[in-house]
Amino acid sequence: MLILTCPVCSVTAEExxxxxxxxxxxxxFGPGASEEEFENYLFMRENPRGVHFERWRHVYGCxxxxxxxxxxxxxxxxxxxxxxxxxxxxxxxxxISKKRPGWFWRGFE
Amino acid sequence: xxRYSVFAVAREAARYHSxxxxxxxxxxxxxxxxxxxxxxxxxxxxxxxxxxxxxGVKRVAIVExxxxxxxxxxxxxxxxxxxxxxxxxxxxxxxxxxxxxxxSQDLNYNVMxxxxxVIMLAQTHHEVRGYQRTAHANALQGVSTEFITPTRxxxxxxxxxxxxxxxxxxxxxxxxxxxTARHDAVAWGYARACSDMGMDVIQQCEVTAIxxxxxxxxxxxxxxxxxxxxxxxxxxxxxSGHVAGLxxxxxxxxxxxxxxxxxxxxxxxxxxxxxxxxxxxxxxxSDKGEMVIGGGTDGYNNYTQRGSFHHIxxxxxxxxxxxxxxxxxxxxxQWGGIVDVTGDRSPILSKTPVENVFIxxxxxxxxxxxxxxxxxxMAELIHKGHGPLTDDFGLNRFREGRFxxxxxxxxxxx
Numbered sequence: 001m002l003i004l005t006c007p008v009c010s011v012t013a014e015e016x017x018x019x020x021x022x023x024x025x026x027x028x029f030g031p032g033a034s035e036e037e038f039e040n041y042l043f044m045r046e047n048p049r050g051v052h053f054e055r056w057r058h059v060y061g062c063x064x065x066x067x068x069x070x071x072x073x074x075x076x077x078x079x080x081x082x083x084x085x086x087x088x089x090x091x092x093x094x095x096i097s098k099k100r101p102g103w104f105w106r107g108f109e
Numbered sequence: 110x111x112r113y114s115v116f117a118v119a120r121e122a123a124r125y126h127s128x129x130x131x132x133x134x135x136x137x138x139x140x141x142x143x144x145x146x147x148x149x150x151x152x153x154x155x156x157x158x159x160x161x162x163x164x165g166v167k168r169v170a171i172v173e174x175x176x177x178x179x180x181x182x183x184x185x186x187x188x189x190x191x192x193x194x195x196x197x198x199x200x201x202x203x204x205x206x207x208x209x210x211x212x213s214q215d216l217n218y219n220v221m222x223x224x225x226x227v228i229m230l231a232q233t234h235h236e237v238r239g240y241q242r243t244a245h246a247n248a249l250q251g252v253s254t255e256f257i258t259p260t261r262x263x264x265x266x267x268x269x270x271x272x273x274x275x276x277x278x279x280x281x282x283x284x285x286x287x288x289t290a291r292h293d294a295v296a297w298g299y300a301r302a303c304s305d306m307g308m309d310v311i312q313q314c315e316v317t318a319i320x321x322x323x324x325x326x327x328x329x330x331x332x333x334x335x336x337x338x339x340x341x342x343x344x345x346x347x348x349s350g351h352v353a354g355l356x357x358x359x360x361x362x363x364x365x366x367x368x369x370x371x372x373x374x375x376x377x378x379x380x381x382x383x384x385x386x387x388x389x390x391x392x393x394x395s396d397k398g399e400m401v402i403g404g405g406t407d408g409y410n411n412y413t414q415r416g417s418f419h420h421i422x423x424x425x426x427x428x429x430x431x432x433x434x435x436x437x438x439x440x441x442x443q444w445g446g447i448v449d450v451t452g453d454r455s456p457i458l459s460k461t462p463v464e465n466v467f468i469x470x471x472x473x474x475x476x477x478x479x480x481x482x483x484x485x486x487m488a489e490l491i492h493k494g495h496g497p498l499t500d501d502f503g504l505n506r507f508r509e510g511r512f513x514x515x516x517x518x519x520x521x522x523x
Contacts, residue, residue: 042452
């Protein structure tokens with residue numbers, strides 16, 4: 001059971017109050033994009049054994065989307081942060097580096 | 110290899126069972142093989158078996174980071190059926206179901222295949238229409254299924270409550286020739302047959318790197334030394350993303366935990382397999398008498414092989430409405446396995462961007478039923494580079510929009 005803190009309403013709750021929304025920070029591609037870009041955007045997914053960044057929604061709370069950083073092997077939650085960002089915040093990345101030296105995820109480390 | 114038979118049992122009974130051989134050898138890895146298969150689960154072993162049986166390729170190693178059949182092969186709920194909607198799926202799963210019928214004889218190993226019949230309950234009007242459509246599609250595909258009435262469901266499953274207040278049973282998709290098999294025995298039988306053909310099943314041997322030269326595979330590095338190979342098959346289910354990363358390509362796959370649980374053993378009360386996709390629960394009774402219950406997946410990527418309590422609650426809550434007697438059962442144990450799920454809920458059996466590397470993955474929540482058919486088809490793909498059963502399941506189908514969309518029926522229980 002994950003315990004997440006919603007960065008919008010600051011409520012800390014069990015995972016049943018939230019709903020996972022898949023990989024975070026996807027770049028949208030649309031008309032004019034190459035086939036490969038479109039395939040990557042629609043279907044290819046990061047599937048790491050370790051540090052992962054995801055979108056979550058506080059469905060049975062404030063209803064807002066946010067981001068979470070999590071370990072897929074231990075289920076440790078490193079932190080949550082608002083949806084209005086294109087990449088994981090630097091402070092959070094530094095915190096993760098302390099716990100998981102050498103981690104990388106889609107170009108971030 | 111000494112064959113198992115009634116005469117062997119009699120012979121060994123007369124000498125205090127002192128003459129039984131080990132079922133398979135436990136060899137050291139050699140320096141080079143024609144084909145290396147990563148993953149000694151059911152699918153990997155079946156692939157090796159059919160490479161040897163169908164194509165005479167016997168210089169084969171199957172390397173396994175844990176123990177034989179210790180991943181999803183030993184964790185599933187052993188259901189075998191082939192009532193799929195799309196033609197390519199029906200062809201592959203029906204081939205597989207047919208191979209199960211003769212598997213014990215083919216392998217000289219009792220896999221306890223029990224064609225007891227599988228019902229998929231229709232509990233909403235949407236499901237009724239969906240399963241009627243599947244029954245019609247199956248008729249055209251040559252897969253024997255029928256849509257049955259609630260009364261017939263009640264005849265087949267006396268313990269069911271067809272008048273549930275929330276999800277009444279409105280009918281069912283019945284496949285009389287589906288059933289179950291002993292999942293460990295499937296892996297063990299294949300391992301024994303592979304070992305007998307001179308193949309090496311190497312356990313506790315994790316692949317740490319995949320060596321390539323000019324875009325072509327030349328070998329693998331493992332925790333037990335380097336092994337060269339001409340061709341490489343990746344058959345690692347939940348860890349597909351990780352191993353594909355070692356070979357330098359990405360997959361349209363996410364790994365999640367799927368869990369199951371069994372009850373205390375009770376007297377025989379249900380002699381068919383029942384799947385209830387609306388409420389995400391399925392149940393059968395094992396030969397030991399335990400009720401084997403499969404549930405849903407965790408809703409997020411993870412590699413923990415344990416599952417979670419609130420999903421058990423969801424599954425059991427749904428089942429006690431449909432099977433009221435379950436409410437008085439004690440659950441004995443629960444476990445999880447890591448399943449590799451694709452966007453269209455169909456598997457990938459494909460060439461990869463690395464020449465001579467082939468991948469078999471994406472079986473998601475329902476790979477056990479496909480074990481022999483998957484091995485049959487994958488062996489042909491590795492040997493010839495293409496095959497009638499695998500051509501539609503290529504990695505390029507995502508780019509080209511040729512999905513084999515089985516997710517329309519249900520997000521779980523495939």
